Amino acid sequence: MNNEIFEIIANRPVAKNTLEMVLSGDTEGIAPGQFVNLKLDGFYLRRPISVCDFGPGRLTLIYKVVGRGTEYMAGLGPGARLDVLTGLGNGYDTAPSGERPLLIGGGAGVPPLYALAKRLLAEGKRPAAILGFNSEDEIFYRDEFSALGVETAVTTADGSYGIRGFVTDAMDRPYTYFYTCGPGPMLRAVYDKSVTSGQFSFEERMGCGFGACMGCTCKTKTGHKRVCKDGPVLTKEEIVW
Numbered sequence: 001m002n003n004e005i006f007e008i009i010a011n012r013p014v015a016k017n018t019l020e021m022v023l024s025g026d027t028e029g030i031a032p033g034q035f036v037n038l039k040l041d042g043f044y045l046r047r048p049i050s051v052c053d054f055g056p057g058r059l060t061l062i063y064k065v066v067g068r069g070t071e072y073m074a075g076l077g078p079g080a081r082l083d084v085l086t087g088l089g090n091g092y093d094t095a096p097s098g099e100r101p102l103l104i105g106g107g108a109g110v111p112p113l114y115a116l117a118k119r120l121l122a123e124g125k126r127p128a129a130i131l132g133f134n135s136e137d138e139i140f141y142r143d144e145f146s147a148l149g150v151e152t153a154v155t156t157a158d159g160s161y162g163i164r165g166f167v168t169d170a171m172d173r174p175y176t177y178f179y180t181c182g183p184g185p186m187l188r189a190v191y192d193k194s195v196t197s198g199q200f201s202f203e204e205r206m207g208c209g210f211g212a213c214m215g216c217t218c219k220t221k222t223g224h225k226r227v228c229k230d231g232p233v234l235t236k237e238e239i240v241w
Helices: 068-074 111-122 142-147 184-193
Strands: 002-015 018-024 035-039 047-055 058-064 081-088 101-106 128-133 151-156 177-181 198-201 217-220 223-226 233-235
Touching: 002 058, 018 068, 047 068, 047 111, 058 068, 101 111, 111 142, 111 177, 128 142, 142 151, 177 184, 184 198
Parallel strands: 101 128, 101 177, 128 151, 177 198
Antiparallel strands: 002 018, 002 081, 018 058, 035 047, 035 081, 047 058, 198 233, 217 223
């Protein structure tokens, strides 16, 4: 875990109630599937946001406006500085992915899969992606995944774009392993539909974000784990629903 000051380069809408924030700062040690914790002026608790993309001196976050904290973030412009805890969480393990891993994201669970896709491609793998949204106006990063050369399917619950239904309706394809992130009901549905092992990134309310407060503890088959510290990524074999 590192405590750094980042400066906002851009903060723009990419879909309905969804923004992309690009920051400059020290990104050393960040890995796909990890998250950062942002300190916002006037708010007691930091805001955990998953890492969408990163490179030398550059960090990209995508967040949905759902409350006062994210409303405050949406009002920040280029040049604003943020106190950021980086390198939080365990991230995804790409070792067991096999040749054709499947990336399954729902809504706010899509962003961490983008950096993962880039990592898998760099390792010579051939990932495919399923991105699920409620409606067409909520879709983001479809083109960015495709631009990487990732075969990308999009589902919408209302059928306004792509495949009508949920991410599980697009899972009938060959894959060697899977990685998924999204809301709890979606993760459970993916668990039930999946035919290989895989890794799940859980969204959980957090206090400290680095394992001290124990507020995000969950039960697993191997004992109690802290989503912020021992997760947010858990393997299929250790999950207890």
